[in-house]
Amino acid sequence: MLLVLGRYTPMIPKKPQSVQKTARFLRHTLVMVLFVLVVMGLFGKRGLYDLRRMRNENQRLSQEIHETRQQNEALKNQIIALQKDPQEQEHIIRRFLGYIKPHETVIEF
Numbered sequence: 001m002l003l004v005l006g007r008y009t010p011m012i013p014k015k016p017q018s019v020q021k022t023a024r025f026l027r028h029t030l031v032m033v034l035f036v037l038v039v040m041g042l043f044g045k046r047g048l049y050d051l052r053r054m055r056n057e058n059q060r061l062s063q064e065i066h067e068t069r070q071q072n073e074a075l076k077n078q079i080i081a082l083q084k085d086p087q088e089q090e091h092i093i094r095r096f097l098g099y100i101k102p103h104e105t106v107i108e109f
Contacts (some may be wrong), residue, residue: 042048081088093099100106 040047044050082092098106
């Protein structure tokens with residue numbers, strides 16, 4: 001029994017040194033395992049860093065898909081216009097193939 005400033009404090013028996021070493025080893029091992037898990041969680045495959053990269057890639061691809069769909073819609077409209085509108089057909093033929101009507105003169109600059 002130990003009396004400190006009027007209080008009763010039971011004596012805590014000291015642990016054997018081998019138990020202390022084992023406890024210290026287990027603590028250090030636990031800290032190292034936790035450290036490795038945190039590092040793997042941040043920088044490993046499917047970690048936080050990789051997740052952020054995949055989200056950015058997903059956003060970029062979604063934007064690319066949206067733009068491609070808009071281009072497809074514009075091309076569909078152009079195809080429909082070419083199939084139904086003779087003036088549009090004439091415009092494309094003259095512009096890309098260089099056709100002219102009889103008695104027309106082409107002046108190039």
